[in-house]
Amino acid sequence: MVGIGFRKDFADELLRSSVLTPAFIEVAPENWIGIGGYWKKQLKKALEKYPLYTHGLSLSIGSPDELDYDFLKKVKLFLKETNAQIYSEHLSYAKCDNAHLYDLLPIPFTEDAANHVAKRITTIQDLLEQKIAIEIVSYYSPIAPELSEIDFINLVLQEANCELLLDVNNVYVNSFNHQYDAKEFINALPLERVSYIHMAGHQQISDTLIIDTHGEPIIDPVFHLFEYATQQLGKDVPVLLERDFNIPEMEELQSEINRLHTIKQCALKKENYVAA
Amino acid sequence: MLLLEKTHQHQSALAIYCRTGHYKSIPGVNKKNITQYRSLVINIVDEMLKSAFPLVHNLLSTREWTLLIKDFFSNHPCSSPQVWYMPKELYQYLSSTKNHPLVEKYPFILELIWFEWLEVELYMMADQTVTHTSTGNIHANKLVLNPESQFQHFQYPVHLKSAKTITQADQANYYLTAHRVPETGSILFTDLSPALLYMLELLADEPHTFSQLNERICTDLDINFTEDIQSVTTDFIQKSLQSRLIIGFSIEH
Numbered sequence A: 001m002v003g004i005g006f007r008k009d010f011a012d013e014l015l016r017s018s019v020l021t022p023a024f025i026e027v028a029p030e031n032w033i034g035i036g037g038y039w040k041k042q043l044k045k046a047l048e049k050y051p052l053y054t055h056g057l058s059l060s061i062g063s064p065d066e067l068d069y070d071f072l073k074k075v076k077l078f079l080k081e082t083n084a085q086i087y088s089e090h091l092s093y094a095k096c097d098n099a100h101l102y103d104l105l106p107i108p109f110t111e112d113a114a115n116h117v118a119k120r121i122t123t124i125q126d127l128l129e130q131k132i133a134i135e136i137v138s139y140y141s142p143i144a145p146e147l148s149e150i151d152f153i154n155l156v157l158q159e160a161n162c163e164l165l166l167d168v169n170n171v172y173v174n175s176f177n178h179q180y181d182a183k184e185f186i187n188a189l190p191l192e193r194v195s196y197i198h199m200a201g202h203q204q205i206s207d208t209l210i211i212d213t214h215g216e217p218i219i220d221p222v223f224h225l226f227e228y229a230t231q232q233l234g235k236d237v238p239v240l241l242e243r244d245f246n247i248p249e250m251e252e253l254q255s256e257i258n259r260l261h262t263i264k265q266c267a268l269k270k271e272n273y274v275a276a
Numbered sequence B: 001m002l003l004l005e006k007t008h009q010h011q012s013a014l015a016i017y018c019r020t021g022h023y024k025s026i027p028g029v030n031k032k033n034i035t036q037y038r039s040l041v042i043n044i045v046d047e048m049l050k051s052a053f054p055l056v057h058n059l060l061s062t063r064e065w066t067l068l069i070k071d072f073f074s075n076h077p078c079s080s081p082q083v084w085y086m087p088k089e090l091y092q093y094l095s096s097t098k099n100h101p102l103v104e105k106y107p108f109i110l111e112l113i114w115f116e117w118l119e120v121e122l123y124m125m126a127d128q129t130v131t132h133t134s135t136g137n138i139h140a141n142k143l144v145l146n147p148e149s150q151f152q153h154f155q156y157p158v159h160l161k162s163a164k165t166i167t168q169a170d171q172a173n174y175y176l177t178a179h180r181v182p183e184t185g186s187i188l189f190t191d192l193s194p195a196l197l198y199m200l201e202l203l204a205d206e207p208h209t210f211s212q213l214n215e216r217i218c219t220d221l222d223i224n225f226t227e228d229i230q231s232v233t234t235d236f237i238q239k240s241l242q243s244r245l246i247i248g249f250s251i252e253h
């Protein structure tokens, strides 16, 4: 299954056209909760056509602030009303000292932060009465780190006993920006926890820095890393194509979806041969 | 509390830097790359407010606009997890700030901001329903107001004139309504006289027949009912039915 992020920029086209045929769509609940009028109708139409996956932006799991329980209740209701298949959020913080920043800031890689985040994920899972998938975010600088990135992530996943959203592009971006081997990084993750994969394009802005823009096509090395990851996973995990800016023709998006689908099918076939 | 104070402080330092641009040293950071976070955050604020406030953006110089958004984001802690409320928070910030230079320079700017926010809010807000039917006759059936509508009173004609041409001399009482068209979701504004607004206020309380409305405005506002008035109100009600400001007729039992 390969899905696509449901963006207002091309929602009408997606609903009209037969060119783009995602297996599911993904939205950020905060962009749709409590909304009526034109966009509510469009979301309703989309939900009649596609299963929904959700990917939150503002819950701010890594925040020092208290969890926003009112908001979490609204998320829970939204997930129920839309029959959402999955709820994922970011391993980052977007709110601090009672101010939202509407961006994903990196959490310090420390043991206390990992414990704090893991406890919050547990609370969220208890309140939502379901497991959530946590996404490793791209980051441009570590913040007062005491652990390596991989140790931090693994500590959180283990303590929270949650699922992992593997954003292959983010792993590529981070391995470039922080100079490590992306495949080794993937090998060190608890792959049995991966329940959802993200794929996207990025922008290299200097010799040493890539920014995770979701505004460009996926580059070949990221497709290759995806192939590697799916081979290692050895199971069928839903994949999402994220395209938030610079929206191309629908044909171009569909060809990216097709390529992801083909890579995944090949990886799974190989896996079956090995098993037989 | 599992989170150590020093970790909290480092997180606060990054968040404060993103909001204000004031950087307080954080151990282990890549100093060159950390600036990306400030740019990304400011870019999100800029894009969000530009798209909500095209008229305000057009009124202000580039320098004034940039100062406004930076000043707002530094000093106002945004409280909504939903980013589309940010424009409302800008209004709240500016209206609660004493002697803000932009409010001094453009006395109508708060109304302009509110006018633009009103459109966003009505466009986005949750559906409101009211029982009604679209078949009826204005002389026989009670009229039902569109529940997705708001009344507004301004002191400056921000809804009528280009913001750059508004002066102190324009100061007066302006009444208008904004409503969402159920079929398309688009927002329409209607400039009104106080008497017509009063008619709508009566409808907001409960459905009235056309003749009840005419009677009430004449007695309550002490107006002599003339043919001229009847033709103005007839025309207004018919146009309002067409535009869906009056959504239809009540269902009689």
Ligand SMILES: [Fe+2]
Residues within 6 Å of the ligand: A135, A167, A198, A199, A242
């Ligand atoms: Fe992602």
